[in-house]
Amino acid sequence: MTATEQSLLLFGGVLAVLVLASIVGFALARRHASSAPNPTIDNLNSRIKAWWLMVIVIGLAFAFGKAGIIILFTLASLAALREFITLTPTRRGDHAALAIGFFVVLPLQYYLIWIEWYGLYSIFIPVYAFLLLPIIVAVRGDTRDFMGRVAEIQWGLMICVFCLSHVPALITLPIPGFAGRGLLLIAFLVLVVQSGDVLQYVWGKLLGRHQIAPRLSPSKTVEGTVGGILSATLLGAALWWITPFSAWQAGLIALAINLMGFCGGLVMSAIKRDRGVKDWGWLIEGHGGVLDRLDSVIFAAPIFFHVTRYWWTP
Amino acid sequence: MISGLCASVITGLARLVTGVRGEWRGCEPAPGTRIYFANHNSHLDFVLIWSVLPRALRQVTRPVAGADYWLKGKVRQLVGERVFNAVLIDRAPASQEVNPVTRMIAALDDGASLILFPEGTRNLTEMRVLPFKRGLYHLAKAKPDVALIPVWIENLNRVMPKGEIVPIPLLCTVTFGAPVQVAAGEDKSSFLERAREALLALAPEGRDRP
Numbered sequence: 001m002t003a004t005e006q007s008l009l010l011f012g013g014v015l016a017v018l019v020l021a022s023i024v025g026f027a028l029a030r031r032h033a034s035s036a037p038n039p040t041i042d043n044l045n046s047r048i049k050a051w052w053l054m055v056i057v058i059g060l061a062f063a064f065g066k067a068g069i070i071i072l073f074t075l076a077s078l079a080a081l082r083e084f085i086t087l088t089p090t091r092r093g094d095h096a097a098l099a100i101g102f103f104v105v106l107p108l109q110y111y112l113i114w115i116e117w118y119g120l121y122s123i124f125i126p127v128y129a130f131l132l133l134p135i136i137v138a139v140r141g142d143t144r145d146f147m148g149r150v151a152e153i154q155w156g157l158m159i160c161v162f163c164l165s166h167v168p169a170l171i172t173l174p175i176p177g178f179a180g181r182g183l184l185l186i187a188f189l190v191l192v193v194q195s196g197d198v199l200q201y202v203w204g205k206l207l208g209r210h211q212i213a214p215r216l217s218p219s220k221t222v223e224g225t226v227g228g229i230l231s232a233t234l235l236g237a238a239l240w241w242i243t244p245f246s247a248w249q250a251g252l253i254a255l256a257i258n259l260m261g262f263c264g265g266l267v268m269s270a271i272k273r274d275r276g277v278k279d280w281g282w283l284i285e286g287h288g289g290v291l292d293r294l295d296s297v298i299f300a301a302p303i304f305f306h307v308t309r310y311w312w313t314p
Numbered sequence: 315m316i317s318g319l320c321a322s323v324i325t326g327l328a329r330l331v332t333g334v335r336g337e338w339r340g341c342e343p344a345p346g347t348r349i350y351f352a353n354h355n356s357h358l359d360f361v362l363i364w365s366v367l368p369r370a371l372r373q374v375t376r377p378v379a380g381a382d383y384w385l386k387g388k389v390r391q392l393v394g395e396r397v398f399n400a401v402l403i404d405r406a407p408a409s410q411e412v413n414p415v416t417r418m419i420a421a422l423d424d425g426a427s428l429i430l431f432p433e434g435t436r437n438l439t440e441m442r443v444l445p446f447k448r449g450l451y452h453l454a455k456a457k458p459d460v461a462l463i464p465v466w467i468e469n470l471n472r473v474m475p476k477g478e479i480v481p482i483p484l485l486c487t488v489t490f491g492a493p494v495q496v497a498a499g500e501d502k503s504s505f506l507e508r509a510r511e512a513l514l515a516l517a518p519e520g521r522d523r524p
């Protein structure tokens with residue numbers, strides 16, 4: 001099969017699942033139409049609707065290849081960083097550093113990925129931006145809570161830009177015998193991690209009894225987490241044919257990125273609890289903000305990138 | 315026609331940059347003559363309120379703005395009068411030919427709703443809201459049937475603090491509270507303080523680092 005045929009098959013499969021989900025959602029809404037309004041079903045249906053939109057947007061980006069994916073993730077980073085900084089207490093003296101973060105560091109990181117300069121994009125934010133930002137804040141002369149302010153801006157850039165940019169960076173990996181198929185690696189990562197989220201939600205709603213992290217995420221259950229991660233691992237193994245991995249390798253990698261994704265959800269929940277909010281934003285109906293949807297991908301992407309790079313590139 | 319298009323472009327841009335969301339906490343976006351009174355940190359405050367009003371309401375809602383700012387320069391004048399359809403008032407009492415409250419009452423009588431910033435000027439201090447000017451009280455007394463709705467604009471002061479030239483994109487929220495009225499026998503200063511507190515009550519915990 002060519003890469004295009006594999007992509008089409010993959011999208012066909014995703015669309016079939018969405019059609020099925022929409023039918024189930026519609027049937028549930030019909031059956032409960034007469035009784036009192038059911039927030040769980042309403043939320044389920046708005047989530048499914050948002051999934052349609054997200055799948056269409058990702059599909060369009062795929063159709064435009066490398067440029068489409070890089071533009072999509074540049075915009076996703078912008079939206080994510082905007083949500084992150086909105087909930088971060090800042091002072092007037094942070095403004096210049098924030099403006100440089102948004103309008104210089106972020107686009108430059110994606111430009112470096114566009115020109116496939118691995119040696120720089122893999123250290124640009126952790127080294128250069130890391131040192132530049134405190135300099136800019138220091139020059140403005142406001143020393144109040146200096147360390148905390150700088151660290152939060154750096155952390156925002158690491159999470160929302162650096163880590164997330166490792167998704168499009170997958171295209172740049174020179175894997176022998178896999179030339180021209182980089183987009184499929186992205187599809188594998190996004191599909192496995194996002195279906196992990198969905199399956200954890202589904203298993204949790206069906207069987208969930210025992211909370212797994214009551215103080216961080218009251219809705220996450222042991223049953224949902226185990227069931228979701230295991231079934232997404234199986235899905236990853238079943239998708240080996242779009243990757244350079246064998247079936248058992250694909251399964252192991254799927255397990256690793258799902259565990260990272262789960263932990264990402266916990267970490268980002270801890271920040272939300274501290275800030276006293278339930279969601280990062282309101283851009284995606286039923287899901288909350290962009291960061292609510294991407295937290296798992298953000299934590300999984302760099303690990304997936306480096307595992308693949310270490311073992312599969314010369 | 316062209317000014318309507320300009321208004322749509324401006325509110326569209328504001329929505330794109332700030333992802334602004336309207337939260338109708340104490341009232342509904344219903345028709346009827348209203349005075350929205352809001353906190354004032356930026357020249358773009360009323361654009362955000364506009365952006366979250368349904369189109370039909372937006373078309374009849376006019377910002378009240380200082381003539382000294384909006385009559386300076388041809389472009390600004392054109393934008394202020396044609397696009398924003400602002401009710402321009404003279405803020406310096408010495409030169410006032412027409413009482414600002416009279417202007418506003420005339421606009422209300424024409425069926426317009428108003429966006430008013432009772433602090434009188436942009437708040438660039440550390441205080442969350444400055445004391446209110448007395449115009450709001452006189453309006454409330456003169457037009458008791460017009461609903462006075464407090465509107466809190468959150469975050470726009472962080473998008474572009476005083477003295478900065480580059481705005482940073484942050485999510486903004488516009489929260490509409492329950493209408494306030496002058497109670498029987500209530501004097502000017504206690505009404506103004508109560509209205510100010512109704513506005514402050516809508517403010518979330520600040521994200522400005524103390």
